[in-house]
Amino acid sequence: xxxxxxxxxxxxxxxxxxxxxxxxxxxxxxxxxxxxxxxxxxxxxxxxxxxxxxxxxxxxxxxxxxxxxxxxxxxxxxxxxxxxxxxxxxxxxxxxxxxxxxxxxxxxxxxxxxxxxxxxxxxxxxxxxxxxxxxxxxxxxxxxxxxxxxxxxxxxxxxxxxxxxxxxxxxxxxxxxxxxxxxxxxxxxxxxxxxxxxxxxxxxxxxxxxxxxxxxxxxxxxxxxxxxxxxxxxxxxxxxxxxxxxxxxxxxxxxxxxxxxxxxxxxxxxxxxxxxxxxxxxxxxxxxxxxx
Amino acid sequence: xxxxxxxxxxxxxxxxxxxxxxxxxxxxxxxxxxxxxxxxxxxxxxxxxxxxxxxxxxxxxxxxxxxxxxxxxxxxxxxxxxxxxxxxxxxxxxxxxxxxxxxxxxxxxxxxxxxxxxxxxxxxxxxxxxxxxxxxxxxxxxxxxxxxxxxxxxxxxxxxxxxxxxxxxxxxxxxxxxxxxxxxxxxxxxxxxxxxxxxxxxxxxxxxxxxxxxxxxxxxxxxxxxxxxxxxxxxxxxxxxxxxxxxxxxxxxxxxxxxxxxxxxxxxxxxxxxxxxxxxxxxxxxxxxxxxxxxxxxxxxxxxxxxxxxxxxxxxxxxxxxxxxxxxxxxxxxxxxxxxxxxxxxxxxxxxxxxxxxxxxxxxxxxxxxxxxxxxxxxxxxxxxxxxxxxxxxxxxxxxxxxxxxxxxxxxxxxxxxxxxxxxxxxxxxxxxxxxxxxxxxxxxxxxxxxxxxxxxxxxxxxxxxxxxxxxxxxxxxxxxxxxxxxxxxxxxxxxxxxxxxxxxxxxxxxxxxxxxxxxxxxxxxxxxxxxxxxxxxxxxxxxxxxxxxxxxxxxxxxxxxxxxxxxxxxxxxxxxxxxxxxxxxxxxxxxxxxxxxxxxxxxxxxxxxxxxxxxxxxxxxxxxxxxxxxxxxxxxxxxxxxxxxxxxxx
Numbered sequence: 001x002x003x004x005x006x007x008x009x010x011x012x013x014x015x016x017x018x019x020x021x022x023x024x025x026x027x028x029x030x031x032x033x034x035x036x037x038x039x040x041x042x043x044x045x046x047x048x049x050x051x052x053x054x055x056x057x058x059x060x061x062x063x064x065x066x067x068x069x070x071x072x073x074x075x076x077x078x079x080x081x082x083x084x085x086x087x088x089x090x091x092x093x094x095x096x097x098x099x100x101x102x103x104x105x106x107x108x109x110x111x112x113x114x115x116x117x118x119x120x121x122x123x124x125x126x127x128x129x130x131x132x133x134x135x136x137x138x139x140x141x142x143x144x145x146x147x148x149x150x151x152x153x154x155x156x157x158x159x160x161x162x163x164x165x166x167x168x169x170x171x172x173x174x175x176x177x178x179x180x181x182x183x184x185x186x187x188x189x190x191x192x193x194x195x196x197x198x199x200x201x202x203x204x205x206x207x208x209x210x211x212x213x214x215x216x217x218x219x220x221x222x223x224x225x226x227x228x229x230x231x232x233x234x235x236x237x238x239x240x241x242x243x244x245x246x247x248x249x250x251x252x253x254x255x256x257x258x259x260x261x262x263x264x265x266x267x268x269x270x271x272x273x274x275x276x277x278x279x280x281x282x283x284x285x286x287x288x289x290x291x292x
Numbered sequence: 293x294x295x296x297x298x299x300x301x302x303x304x305x306x307x308x309x310x311x312x313x314x315x316x317x318x319x320x321x322x323x324x325x326x327x328x329x330x331x332x333x334x335x336x337x338x339x340x341x342x343x344x345x346x347x348x349x350x351x352x353x354x355x356x357x358x359x360x361x362x363x364x365x366x367x368x369x370x371x372x373x374x375x376x377x378x379x380x381x382x383x384x385x386x387x388x389x390x391x392x393x394x395x396x397x398x399x400x401x402x403x404x405x406x407x408x409x410x411x412x413x414x415x416x417x418x419x420x421x422x423x424x425x426x427x428x429x430x431x432x433x434x435x436x437x438x439x440x441x442x443x444x445x446x447x448x449x450x451x452x453x454x455x456x457x458x459x460x461x462x463x464x465x466x467x468x469x470x471x472x473x474x475x476x477x478x479x480x481x482x483x484x485x486x487x488x489x490x491x492x493x494x495x496x497x498x499x500x501x502x503x504x505x506x507x508x509x510x511x512x513x514x515x516x517x518x519x520x521x522x523x524x525x526x527x528x529x530x531x532x533x534x535x536x537x538x539x540x541x542x543x544x545x546x547x548x549x550x551x552x553x554x555x556x557x558x559x560x561x562x563x564x565x566x567x568x569x570x571x572x573x574x575x576x577x578x579x580x581x582x583x584x585x586x587x588x589x590x591x592x593x594x595x596x597x598x599x600x601x602x603x604x605x606x607x608x609x610x611x612x613x614x615x616x617x618x619x620x621x622x623x624x625x626x627x628x629x630x631x632x633x634x635x636x637x638x639x640x641x642x643x644x645x646x647x648x649x650x651x652x653x654x655x656x657x658x659x660x661x662x663x664x665x666x667x668x669x670x671x672x673x674x675x676x677x678x679x680x681x682x683x684x685x686x687x688x689x690x691x692x693x694x695x696x697x698x699x700x701x702x703x704x705x706x707x708x709x710x711x712x713x714x715x716x717x718x719x720x721x722x723x724x725x726x727x728x729x730x731x732x733x734x735x736x737x738x739x740x741x742x743x744x745x746x747x748x749x750x751x752x753x754x755x756x757x758x759x760x761x762x763x764x765x766x767x768x769x770x771x772x773x774x775x776x777x778x779x780x781x782x783x784x785x786x787x788x789x790x791x792x793x794x795x796x797x798x799x800x801x802x803x804x805x806x807x808x809x810x811x812x813x814x815x816x817x818x819x820x821x822x823x824x825x826x827x828x829x830x831x832x833x834x835x836x837x838x839x840x841x842x843x844x845x846x847x848x849x850x851x852x853x854x855x856x857x858x859x860x861x862x863x864x865x866x867x868x869x870x871x872x873x874x875x876x877x878x879x880x881x882x883x884x885x886x887x888x889x890x891x892x893x894x895x896x897x898x899x900x901x902x903x904x905x906x907x908x909x910x911x912x913x914x915x916x917x918x919x920x921x922x923x924x925x926x927x928x929x930x931x932x933x934x935x936x937x938x939x940x941x942x943x
Contacts, residue, residue: 037404087599087638094403097350098538098637102630105535109627113618220531224415227408262423269412269419276409277397 008136009257010250015142017249018149019208023226024233024241025153026200031235032173033186033193034089036096038080040104041201042223047107048073048198049205049214050115053122062125069206070199077198079103081191089190104219112216119215126210141210148207152200153239169193221265225252228268232275234282244283296658307553308460315449324448325520326560331455332516333556335462337540338549339509342466344538345546346475347502348482349403352534353394353410356417357387357507359529361514363421363428366436366524376439376446376454380515387511392504402485414534421526433525436518455516462509463549468797469505470547473806476781478502479547480770487768490730491782492756492846532626536562539633545643554644566621566628573615580608583635596639604639607631660824663776664804666811669878673813673847676879678709682744683881684729684850689738691721691728698724700905701738706850706898711872711882713892713913716902717925722885723765725902726852729883730762731755742850761848763839765855765885771828775819775838778827779810782845813841817871833864840871844880851875852883857891869894889917901925 023045027037038044052069060068084103088095126144130137160166171179172189180186204222205214212218229248233240248268256264275282311331315324336358343351361383368374368382394413401409421428428434438446446454469475477498480488485495518524536559544555565571583604590596611631618624640647652658684706691699699721706712714722727733729740734750741747748754770778786806789799814820817837822830827838836856843851853872857865865888872895876882886892892899893913901909901916903925909916916922 039404039407083603083634087597090597094348094350095637095641097404097407098542099634101535101538102634102637105532106627106630106634109624109630113623113627220415224412227411231405231408260423262419265415266419269416272412273397273409273416276401276405280401280405 004135005257006254007134009253011136011138012142013250013253014246015138015145015249016208016211016253017229017245017247018146018242019204019245020222020225020229020249021241021245022149022152022204022207023201023222024230024245025156026197026204027226027230028235028238028241029156029193029197029200030190033169033176034085034190036085036089037100037230037235038077038084038104038194038197039097039100039223040080040084040102040107041197041226042219042221043104043107043111044073044076044080044198045201045205045208045222046214046216046219047076047111048202049122049209049218050111052202052206053115053120053209053214056123066203066206069202073202073205074195074199076107077194077196077201078191080198081194085190085194086187108216108219115214115216117216119213119217122209122214124210128210145207145211148203150242152203153242156196156200157238165192224265225249225268228272228275230282231272232283234279234285237282237284240282240284295656296661299656299658304463308456312453312456315452321448324452326564328448328452328455328520330557330560331452331459332513332520333540333560334459334553335455335509335516336513337537337544337552337556338462338466339506339513340537340541341546341548341552342470342478342502342506342509344541345548345551346470346478346482347499348479350407350538351410351503351506352407352531353391353413353417353507354510354537355529355531355534356414357391357510358514358517358533359417359421359524359526360390361387361511362436362518362524362529363434363514364511365515365518366434367427369437369439374439376519379439379519380458380512383511383515383518384508385511387514388504388508391507391510392500394507395500395503414529414531418526418530421529428524428526431526433523436522436524438519438522451519455520458512458516462512464797465795467549468795468799472794472799472803473781473787474498474501474791474794476773476777479773479777480781483770483772484768486732486752487764487770487842489752490732490756490762490764490768491842492753492761492784493781494753496753532629535626535633536629539629539636541643542633542641543636543643545645545647545649548643548645548649550649551643551645562629566625569615569621572621573612576608576611576615579632579635580605580612583608583639586639600638604635607635607638663811663823664808666815666820667805667808669812669816672809673844673878673880676708676849676881678879678881680707680709682706683708683742684883685739685741685744686725686729687739687741689725689728689740690736691724691733692736697905699728699735702902702905702907704900704907704910706881706883708849708881709876709879710897711876711884711895713896713899714883714885714902715887715889715892715899715916716908720902720925721905722902723854724905726762726854726883726885729755730760730852756846759846759849760852761843761846761850762852763836763843763854763856765858767835767839769827769835769838769842772826774824774826775814775830775834775841776807776810776823778838778842779813779845780806782842783810784845784847810841810845813844814838816844816874817841818867833860833867836860836864837867837871840875844875848880850881850883852885854885855887856884857886857888865891893917 023041026041031037048069051072052065055065055068080100080103084099085096088099126141128139128141130139160169168184169189169192171184172186176186225248229241229245233244251267252264255267314327340351340354343349364386365379365383368379374382397409422430440446477493480493481495481498488495540555540559541552543558545551565575587601587605591601611628615621682705686702686704689699689702702725716722728735731748731750731752731754739746742758742760783806786802786809789802793799811820811823814823817840819834819837822834827835830838840856857868860868869891884896896913899911899913899916900907901922908921908925909919
């Protein structure tokens, strides 16, 4: 019986972990091109989810809500790049950390006032009746999360490898200066990466909201875990985030079961600090050589 | 001199006296509460400024340290029965120790990673305060009783004066510390960690010390906070408080005690500002005016990019317009902070005091304090024995990067008192060899000996400490420090005062001596007249010479110059040759990496030529120049065996 409970907790946690992995993947996209990430990404997820919820409440069908939400997320991502990141990158400073935090805070406050402070349910046509698989119950909703996460990541990877624009993306990631000399605009590529990252974040919001409900506090809950996943896996590790996401999701679910729900974030945070201390480039990341 | 002292110290005293006497004139508990909060925030922000301003890192943990200090003070009163000073000591200690512990893992981290580490620490702290209910009372909160002061009951006024006295003490101690070698080391570390280590200053100890110190002040402020409010809740110390604190530091102005004070007054007054609609509109209209004026001026003078000018105007405009549209500005508290902070970070990155202090210095014509006369060069760089014994030896040194054999079995000997040239085509392994010697890279195999003893491997700091000093091909100056400070921070053998004396301001003597010695070195490279200029404002040539002066401040046995002539104009190359000759006369052994053959021929006693990571020739400059292998490596002569028939042989 005990082992069934553990398996059940681990599996449901792992599905949540995939969402963290998706947000972490969004960090990787922008980190690859610009060595910067959006510290307000959690708020971006939350605001996109609220926006999608509004689309549902005005009566749009679900198959229109998803692209609408993704589009909105991409716009927000572009806004963050323009207002918070570009100037700092031009000045080669780390001002973007503070600026993205600030933009996130603004988003948080706006969401609180526009949509309210309470958590709201997020209706979805996908069923949440559980199916038994090897004694563990799984819902179609959870399966849709898994499919959605892997599909988005797969599509973006395919885009990066197969299209010319995607190759420009890879070129800027590999060597920004060389790419510029070959006529690839780094600024546009960074914009593209922020747009994609915003879209990925919106997708995460749409996928996770039916399970967790939508509310302003989901921002900080999600982002800390996404940070943990991204840093533990390594900010340039590609699919490493999926493995670490599954692992951390399961771990926090077990922690909240055995230690208490208030502690659910602790393992991820401790792992994050440890990873930074021991392997700053992550479990799957490559160590860089210092050059002078 | 006196005018400066009078104006600067005078204004501090006047401000202190004014603050202290307000409660005597105005009998209003609300005003008193605000003033107390102002003093507490002042201490907190001075602490935060150490990491944000001096270490240059985005620190998101200061709110957590405030909370930890507050709980530590509260619990040490209720559980351990400590008096007020005992409890405050505990808060200070908790901040110091936990800050030090957090600094260890955060040590190797820069920028985003550092911000993430501190962010996780904050989140963990709030979780722990919330969940450790048996100790903290959890979300219910914790009541704290303000202990009495040696049997006397401390009333609100007395407590305010206590906070004010502590603020004044912290102010003085930090002023002394930050204007000493410690403050310079903090800033050096921000501008170039690599050079900080290569100059033997040590990023490790200073980063830990700076962060622990800032956190300790956070803890102390927390203790005062606990006794002020007498009720604590974990939710107080979350993320938005952190953002407000950052707003305080950035808006007030980084690297400035007055900036921290201005920031503290601002954030103490903010809640009032928001609760009164008219006041809010007045302030935001004022903000818009400043943004407009600064923006237009910046655009006209072309000192600001369009975005820098326009974005703050939009942000402040939103603030004014928003005031008319929303019913209750209190609900939009966070958004308002966000807009204000955004406008400041983009439009006024140096903060209010950064701007004001330049303006005031010009208005009152405050001259910087006079510099002492340069010390004699003989006392700074004592002549070393140029006896021609082996000083530096490389034995079969190898360094591979993956499959690339950058240095592949190099052996060479540098004799004491020589200028030893290390030359070779691009990619021949010169820079890698130097980076291995100086400790930036650990060797893959082989040995490096100095005075016959093995050099430490893979640590710039340790190598610098045993007498090897270097310059960098790509300049690694401390850009925001002055030329003088760049040299002073690297100066060896002067700073001996222990930390307590520095905090008390009793280390002025060695500071003067350091200035005199550093000026002598600046004179040696011809930069004495530009001692007060920030390094980043010097011309390119001057920056190269400053690097040499800074490396000499280590008083090294071995000086490594990594392509010092790269990019120099011709007159500067001649200056460089003169400078190197002067250094040579002091008996300092030099390894010179250089491409200019005329420079090498003129200066070097011996030359080693590398190609493909191996030594292909050694000898005097003339011998080396005639060596066919060297000519081939540089000019790429095609041997006939490799290309038969390519060049038809004359009949």
